[in-house]
Amino acid sequence: MALQITVDLEGCKGYACCMMEAPELFDIDDETGKAILLEERPSADRAEEAERAARSCPASVILVRNG
Numbered sequence: 001m002a003l004q005i006t007v008d009l010e011g012c013k014g015y016a017c018c019m020m021e022a023p024e025l026f027d028i029d030d031e032t033g034k035a036i037l038l039e040e041r042p043s044a045d046r047a048e049e050a051e052r053a054a055r056s057c058p059a060s061v062i063l064v065r066n067g
C-alpha cells in the first residue's frame with residue numbers, strides 16, 4: 001500500500017524541518033521559501049520517514065495517510 005502526503009502550503013512557514021528529516025520526500029522552494037513535496041504517494045516503506053517529517057513540522061501542516 002502507498003502513502004499519501006499532503007502539505008498545506010498556506011500554513012507552511014518554511015522552517016525546512018521536513019527537508020532535514022526526509023530529504024528524499026521534501027525540498028524547499030528557493031523562490032517562495034516554502035516546502036516542495038517531492039513524492040506525493042511514496043511506498044509504505046517510507047512511512048517512518050514521512051511521519052518523522054510530519055512530527056517535525058512546527059506549523060503542523062504535513063498530513064500523512066495510508067492509501
Ligand code: SF4
Pocket residue numbers: 007011012013014015016017018019034035056057058059060061062
Ligand atoms: S517543516 Fe512544515 S512549515 Fe517547515 S517547510 Fe516543512 S512543511 Fe513548511
